[in-house]
Amino acid sequence: MWVLSFQQEDARASVTATAAAVPAALAAILWSIRQHQKTTRQQERQRALDYATTQSGFYLENWRDGVGNAYSLLADGNKNRVTWISAARILVRCKQIESGITEPHHQAILERLKDEYRRPFSMVLGYENPGVTASFFYGAPADLPTDTAAILSIPDSFRRLALAEASVQIVWEFAHYPEDYQDLIRDTEFTPRHKGRMWYSYPDLCEWLIHIDKYRSDGRMLHTLPEERRPISNLYPEAPEMAAKRSNRMRYRIAQKRLESRRFRIQPRLLTGCGDL
Known part of the structure; x- marks a missing residue:
């Protein structure tokens, strides 16, 4: 009787242990499934990204080849209708795949390539190209009325x-800058720190910077800018009259450096830039 009771207790314990192990096993299986699904999704996303990158590069290379071919058709200055x-159609196709x-x-490379090609295509249309006249577009010699x-x-x-x-318009559209063109150098200029560091190494550049700060040309003569409109006044955090005095001293140093350079006797004080002015 005692043996039977022991066997029953052992069986119940075994059943209890088995019942307790089932949820854990199910949880492990579910976790494994979720991990597999997560890994699969990550792999799919990565494959999609790789595919997009590959496709983007493919279109970029085709764009480059197409524009290069279009330019090669026109680079010799021909006026064949x-x-x-043909060149215009190639450019339209290139625009479509952008x-x-x-x-x-x-995209950054694409913008760089556009900047590189705008000037050559502009010259095809006559920009700084005396061989392209109104008669050229009629398919006639350039010197004809x-x-x-x-x-x-x-x-x-x-x-x-x-x-x-239509073909000329397409080439022009490719050559000119769009209205929404983001010019990366529009807000770039020499800072006071730049100007203060260049006096010794680039005296002529400095003289030009001082000159354009003071004068403006209308195509016939120079006009002196009013003192309050001169950027040179902002070269130092001082009153305009003090900045003008400094500007005159800078001009003197530039002239002195030129004189000493011609005599091959550059004085040590000329090696200090303009920080000691």
Whole structure:
């Protein structure tokens, strides 16, 4: 009887232990499933990011190749109507794929490439290029009068020689800066600290900075700016008259340095910048 009771107690303990182990096992299984799902989601996100980066780089390279090809079609200064249309179509395609360039560093590279190409395309349109006149766009020699070029732009065969206005507009749109262009150097200027450190090494640059602070040109003559409008007054945290005195002393030091340099006798006091003025 005692043995039977012992066996029953042992069986109940075993059942109790098993029942207690089941929730723990289920919890472990659920935790393992959640971890697996979390890892899977992370891997999927990483794959998506990698794919987006790869796609962005792919579009950037295609944009670079396309714009380069478009420019190569026009770089020789030709006025072939079909060639200009082909170049314009390539530029339009390149503009369409810009939206696929999504990575920030790829977008920065894209803006740099645009800055590099704007001037060459501007020269194709005649900027600082005397070989491009109004007659050029009629497909005629640049030295012909515009009226004559217009008459000759449609010969007896009625095959148009003038450039298509749409193609010229596309090239112009690519060459010029957009209205919302964010100029990275717009607010960049020499600070008083910069000016104070450059007197010895760059005397001519310093002389120019002083000059543009004091004078303005209207294309025919120089005008002296009023004292309150001169940026040189802000070079030092002093009254304008004191700043002007310092400016005169700076000019004297520049002239003295030039004289001493010509004699190959640079005095030690000229090596100290302008902190001792």
